[in-house]
Amino acid sequence: MKIGIIGCGTISSAYFEGARKTDVLEIKACTDLRIEAAQAQAEKYNCEACTIEQLLADDEIELVVNLTIPRAHVDVGLQVLEAGKHVYSEKPLGVDTESGKHLIETAAEKGLRVGCAPDTFLGAGIQTSRQALDSGKIGRPIAGTAFMCGHGPEGWHPNPAFFYDIGGGPMLDMGPYYVTALVNILGPVKRVAAITTKGFAERIATSEALNGLRIPVGITTHLTGTLEFQNGAIITMIMSFDMWRHSLPCIEIYGETGSMQVPDPNGFGGPVAVCPAGGDWEEQELAFPNNARMIGAIDMASAIRSGRTHRANGALAYHVLEVMCAFDKSSESGEHVIIESTTERPDPVPIGLNEWEID
Numbered sequence: 220m221k222i223g224i225i226g227c228g229t230i231s232s233a234y235f236e237g238a239r240k241t242d243v244l245e246i247k248a249c250t251d252l253r254i255e256a257a258q259a260q261a262e263k264y265n266c267e268a269c270t271i272e273q274l275l276a277d278d279e280i281e282l283v284v285n286l287t288i289p290r291a292h293v294d295v296g297l298q299v300l301e302a303g304k305h306v307y308s309e310k311p312l313g314v315d316t317e318s319g320k321h322l323i324e325t326a327a328e329k330g331l332r333v334g335c336a337p338d339t340f341l342g343a344g345i346q347t348s349r350q351a352l353d354s355g356k357i358g359r360p361i362a363g364t365a366f367m368c369g370h371g372p373e374g375w376h377p378n379p380a381f382f383y384d385i386g387g388g389p390m391l392d393m394g395p396y397y398v399t400a401l402v403n404i405l406g407p408v409k410r411v412a413a414i415t416t417k418g419f420a421e422r423i424a425t426s427e428a429l430n431g432l433r434i435p436v437g438i439t440t441h442l443t444g445t446l447e448f449q450n451g452a453i454i455t456m457i458m459s460f461d462m463w464r465h466s467l468p469c470i471e472i473y474g475e476t477g478s479m480q481v482p483d484p485n486g487f488g489g490p491v492a493v494c495p496a497g498g499d500w501e502e503q504e505l506a507f508p509n510n511a512r513m514i515g516a517i518d519m520a521s522a523i524r525s526g527r528t529h530r531a532n533g534a535l536a537y538h539v540l541e542v543m544c545a546f547d548k549s550s551e552s553g554e555h556v557i558i559e560s561t562t563e564r565p566d567p568v569p570i571g572l573n574e575w576e577i578d
């Protein structure tokens with residue numbers, strides 16, 4: 220399948236590299252508001268650089284990967300759908316539930332598909348965790364924890380302002396990895412209760428490109444809450460850009476007959492460890508390939524050809540967006556927020572595939 224890329228910034232190289240690993244798709248053209256960024260990637264990865272209008276008018280391109288900043292995801296996605304093409308977006312799906320829903324509904328009306336990052340849950344770490352749970356290694360899941368804590372990306376990202384604008388913050392930036400991994404392992408979320416705050420009114424960039432730039436903080440940067448899943452499990456969650464140092468694990472699940480350590484869901488690999496009741500941690504064999512970013516779009520292209528549902532799909536991304544937005548909503552209202560959407564757990568990745576194979 221011939222595809223196009225819109226947005227040739229920091230993360231785009233990971234996608235161009237991923238496309239080199241597969242025969243399922245081929246990047247025909249790329250574009251960016253900064254045409255020089257598109258030209259640089261086109262030269263490096265041997266495709267065409269063009270304007271967004273030219274890319275959308277190209278009849279050979281069936282699917283567009285949208286790697287723009289969060290605030291532009293829905294607008295760009297709608298343009299792609301209007302042009303009659305499928306869209307696979309970087310996360311989050313949108314910066315609020317209304318626009319995210321509009322994107323999903325527009326695609327459905329047009330008979331087109333929406334895909335959305337993260338695709339890290341297709342890697343060995345989360346697939347092995349899910350397999351361990353599904354095969355009963357810790358019994359019925361009762362509770363768990365999910366922590367993503369740090370001090371924000373202004374120390375390393377060349378253009379960090381968007382992380383402190385609507386659509387950024389630790390929840391919409393990093394939450395997609397955590398909530399998507401949890402939904403993949405445990406199924407959909409029923410309700411959320413949370414308290415959220417903003418630790419600093421402004422941030423100062425120390426990345427080389429913009430050292431000293433003062434960035435106003437327009438979103439909450441420390442979010443704590445509890446998610447109740449439809450299967451009854453409750454997960455305690457902290458997403459923070461306000462913590463210099465901590466010693467909290469990424470994700471742990473506590474079951475009826477044992478506990479499980481789930482690896483960083485912002486990566487594709489392990490380790491995964493299970494501890495049976497009264498025993499000790501046992502590292503699990505990783506029976507799936509790790510792969511890397513772009514595997515979600517490869518899965519989507521392959522699914523379009525065969526007619527099956529793709530795994531990193533719009534319904535999953537919308538459910539995750541609704542859960543993430545529920546944190547601030549619950550904090551503001553002082554009430555539990557019932558999650559209206561639901562989603563299926565994506566099909567597990569088959570065991571025994573080679574790197575970059577997916578079906």
Ligand SMILES: NC(=O)c1ccc[n+]([C@@H]2O[C@H](COP(=O)([O-])OP(=O)(O)OC[C@H]3O[C@@H](n4cnc5c(N)ncnc54)[C@H](O)[C@@H]3O)[C@@H](O)[C@H]2O)c1
Pocket residue numbers: 225226227228229230231250251252253256271286287288289291295309310311378392
């Ligand atoms: N940087 C990372 O490590 C990383 C990792 C995973 C996911 N992401 C996600 O990838 C997306 C992009 O992040 P990034 O770090 O590459 O940002 P970036 O600022 O480095 O790049 C974004 C690019 O999109 C372009 N752009 C913005 N609006 C556009 C529009 N309307 N039309 C065309 N081009 C447009 C910008 O000119 C820029 O080149 C975000 O959603 C982010 O959450 C980033």
